[in-house]
Amino acid sequence: MRILFFLASLGIVAAENGLDGWLRYASLSCTGQCRSKLPANIVVLNATETSPIYIAGSELQIGLKSIYGSHAEITWGKCKASSSVVVGTVEQYRETCGSLSGIPELEEDGFWLSTQGDKVRILGSNDRGALYGAFEYLSMLAQGNFSAVAYASNPSAPIRWVNQWDNMDGSIERGYGGPSIFFKDGAIVEDLSRVKQYGRLLASVRINAVVINNVNANATLLTPENLKGLGRIADVFRPYGVKIGISLNFASPETLGGLDTYDPLDTSVIDWWSSVTEQLYQNVPDMAGYLVKADSEGEPGPAVYNRTLSQGANLFAKALQPYGGIVMFRAFVYNQLNESNWDADRAKAAVDFFKPLDGEFEENVVVQIKFGPIDFQVREPTSPLFANLFNTSSAIELEVTQEYLGQQSHLVYLPPLWKTVLDFDLRVDHKPSLVRDIITGKRFNRKLGGSAAVVNVGTNTTWLGSHLSMSNLYGYGRLAWNAADDPEAILQDWIRLTFGLDPTVLKTLTQLSMESWPAYENYSGNLGIQTLTDILYTHYGPNPQSQDGNGWGQWTRADSTSIGMDRTVSNGTGYSGQYPDEIAAIYEDISTTPDDLLLWFHHVNYTHRLHSGKTIIQHFYDAHYSGAESAQSFLTQWESLKGKVDEERYNHIRHRLDYQTGHSIVWRDAINNFYHNLSGIPDTSKRVGHHPWRIEAENMNLDGYKVYTVSPFETASGSIAIVTASNDTVGTATTKVDFPSGTYDLAVNYYDLYGGKSHWELYLNNHQIGEWAGNSEDVLSHTPSIYLDGHSAMRIKFRGVMVQKGDVLKIVGKPDGVEPAPLDYVAFLPQGVVD
Structure with missing residues (x-):
């Protein structure tokens, strides 16, 4: 039961620039019974300054002082009887404080939090878990929650990574929040203070590793000077329980090492990567591992030498095995296609490339699979590859970076989109097969698995270029820990931590955020047609024609009478047959295919009627008007909060929502005008092409x-x-x-x-x-x-x-x-x- 003592002044707070994210520890009032519940002492069971437990103690002291003005003394390794918060591992507690009953078995990184009795106990299975528990307790306090609780929390998967797309020159591919916090001018930056702050944010949502460079990797990251720089970054992250990994360029032995080959089976190449890996671990003894993009979008790979993707992945896996490292090998592999070939279909690529290799990967290889088969679209069906790897560990790739989804200038809260995939039941062998159970290794009994998210934090004080976009980073961390969590409940925790406890702010921001993805889908691309953005240029504004007439395979196959990809087995590309039987049968039949994916699986006339009774074309018109109308309401709702949010953030967010109201109309008109012109079918409501004002x-x-x-x-x-x-x-x-x-x-x-x-x-x-x-x-x-x-x-x-x-x-x-x-x-x- 949540117990709230009210708590916060509703007056204007000091201006905030977003740098603290959801770790603001904003001041709350606390008197009487509330004050008696605050610990007077913090007992830290590990005094090593590089330990996450040491950080947990410092964070608890800062949080208690900042939130409630309460100064708690820190003692090291010595239990106090009462009015204290004790943080350490279960083993350390038993050695220092004595036995404690009732603690369930904790998995790696798990923790037990108890606020019952006269002391608070935060005990992890390891140091990292103890830090996670400390952030959990602080999150409760920052939300005015003094509930008496005793529970364990364990991660659903061991891999909870983020992938940065930072380049060595300091730019960020799809970066909307400023330059890199890691790199500048080909080297690692000297000032790593922002890296430290980032580690703090990541630890608070239980992310345990970060790949710091772009998957389109530059081999110069592996020069001796940069290897030392990687060691400096790892040193900054380590106290927060965050390991680093790096992306590799497959051709590095040739481009950097001076070899005349990068064939993964060549002994000189094998030796070169073994040597590089050894040097990396000399500088970063706890490196998480490698991320590899190969034979994809022009990146080099094993196919150059007629080697398989598994042989390519295993090259790195074997080099990492002596050190316990992991290879995250991206499944984002596809070839340029000829649109005139009715059977051609980029969506089939992942299964076509990887299913035949199932079981050929080393045990420390994890295939990293984008949630849908194309590329972070506004709605895609679940990638069928999740249902086709029984003997290979897998992880889901999500995107906090809003590449196709408004690039952080549009509000789009993404966890509800991710949940459509995580909760999808693929019915492998006619048995329950939720994606979230596949990626955690439970369904196919794999020891590895989890999730990775592309994140584009930069030097902007908002980190992502927008205050509201930070809900996606927070939400990703929460779902990576427990994919069964509710996106709205996650969102509301983020709102309280970021904007305070005012119930009007909570209600308004909840409504705005939960409406944002459906609105964006409506005014960009719906019925499974993908996000109708320009795929040849910036991936931002509307350009439906760019989808077709090229080799990229994000096709709509729209003409003057019909639209959609026929992906059936009976008459199309055969993609639907990549799913297990029960799911394939649903998508094969137009009558059972959900309307929101109809044009993904079927090519139909504009006059085809949906389950709703509307024609395809009229749905397009209506949805785009509805989505834009929703976007107009975002600004109005936000403006109702004037005086309840500090002026700096209020104005920042207002400006973006004001922009979104206008750009949603650009989207609405562009898509409607394009298909009105293409089909020649009028809008029954006489809006499209008619603008009397x-x-x-x-x-x-x-x-x-x-x-x-x-x-x-x-x-x-x-x-x-x-x-x-x-x-x-x-x-x-x-x-x-x-x-x-x-x-x-x-x-x-x-x-x-x-x-x-x-x-x-x-x-x-x-x-x-x-x-x-x-x-x-x-x-x-x-x-x-x-x-x-x-x-x-x-x-x-x-x-x-x-x-x-x-x-x-x-x-x-x-x-x-x-x-x-x-x-x-x-x-x-x-x-x-x-x-």
């Missing part, structure tokens, strides 16, 4: 501006925008307002390109309503664009403007750099009208 920029009187045809066409209203006649010409667009007199919100859609910071001014009757700059590359987190397209399209809104019919609207655009002050349209929005 808009004034198109190209229809205004232009001076210094010229008309510009946007590509892709659907990312501009009417396919046309305006740009300044040259990069040093100021443009003016004017028109008379023909709307009824009244109060309007004025929404201006424009394009914000990388490489310049244009300036715009908006006037009514020569009275300035507002001004803005094209500086999104400085204030938002997504990958910017150098084109007028769905990535650079955005909207700014000026609220509550009094307008008289016949007023003169004028926009002045001043170009900068390569950015020609582009404009798309102006919308005059009466109260309650979204556009």
Whole structure:
């Protein structure tokens, strides 16, 4: 039972920049009975400064002081009778404090937490487990929870890793939160203070290893100087129970080692990797292991020498075995395909490559499988590879990095998406086979397994570029520990720890976050068609046509009459047959395939009716409008919290949600316009292509501006925008307002390109309503664009403007750099009208 003493002042707190994440230890009031429950002493049963138990003691002291203003003395290795919190391992407790009954068997990294009686006991199976238990206790205190509890908590899997995509030059592939905290200019940074803070965050959610460099690895990480640097990073992480691993470039023996081959069966290659591994362990004695991407997306691999993927993986596995290291070998292997071949299907690649090798991998190899068969899409079916490796350990690969999912400029809370896969029952041999039981090794009796997440933390104080995106990192850690946990309960713990205990804040942020993934799915891509983003450029804004006509295999096969991939055995690619019989039968039959995956498995006419009764095309129209409408509500809900969240974070989040309201409309219109144009089928609600409150920029009187045809066409209203006649010409667009007199919100859609910071001014009757700059590359987190397209399209809104019919609207655009002050349209929005 949760016991809350209320606790927190509801006044404004000091501005916060996000650096502490959910470990803020915000001050709460505590008097009377509450005060009596606070321990006066902290007994630490390991005084070694590099031990996680030592860190646990320090963290407890800091937390108690910060949250409740209570100073607790730390004593080392000597039990006190009462009013204390004791932290150590079970074995240390029995040696120091005597026997203790009632503690269940703990697995590696597990802990037992008891707040019953006159002392708090936090006991781990090992030092790391004790630290986890200390963070658990502090999480309770920070949420005002003084419940009397006694329970054990054990990890569901031994592998709980994160994968950084940091490059040696300090950039981060798909990085939306600033440069690397690990690398700069080809070397490891000198100042590792941010690495220490990151280790603290990871430990608090029980992550036990971090691969610090990009899977598209640079072999220079293995130079002697950088090996020493890896040792420094490991030293910083070690007290937090976090081991480091590294990604390897398969061709390193040739590119770095000077050999004329990197054949995994060549003795010189084997010897070279054995030597490198020995040197690594000399610098990092507890290194977790290697992550390998091979024969994938241009990365070198064993196929160059006609060797199998298992032979490639085993090369590293054998080198690691003397040291207890693990090879995480990515299953993200596929070839370029010919779309004209109806049988071609990238989704089949993982099973095709890896199923024949089941049982050929060394015991310390774990095949790391993306949750779906394509690439972190907004919705995919569970990868069938999980059901096809019976004799090989596996781990699920998730993505905290919102690569295809709004790149941290859109709020998308991801644990509900992950749970659709973790809870999916693959029914192997007609027996319960939940994915979460497969990856933990329980279903197929494997000793290894677990999860890895791509995480793009950077030097930005928000870590990920957005305060709200941190819920995904927190949620990943919680689910990696216990995949059966509820995403909403996890979220609410994160909210209380990050924003405090105000019930209105809790309710509002819960609603916002839980609605965010369904909303994004609705306005980006639904019915299993994938995220209809540009897959050839930034992976951010809408570009449905980019999905087809290339060799990447993320196809929709859309034409003027039909859409979707036929992945059936009877008439399509045969992908559905990769699932166990019960699941294959569901997906093979169009009548039993869930609507939210229909276009993943079946090619149908736009007029095909869903189980809902709607046609495919009408569902598209309706869903995209519904998703954008939900996004508009996010801003309104957040604004209701003004005064309940510190101003710095309030304004930061407000700016992003305001941006999302506009970009969701860009998405809505682009997708609807594209399929309306392709199919020729009208929207029964007469919304698509009908915007009575808009004034198109190209229809205004232009001076210094010229008309510009946007590509892709659907990312501009009417396919046309305006740009300044040259990069040093100021443009003016004017028109008379023909709307009824009244109060309007004025929404201006424009394009914000990388490489310049244009300036715009908006006037009514020569009275300035507002001004803005094209500086999104400085204030938002997504990958910017150098084109007028769905990535650079955005909207700014000026609220509550009094307008008289016949007023003169004028926009002045001043170009900068390569950015020609582009404009798309102006919308005059009466109260309650979204556009």
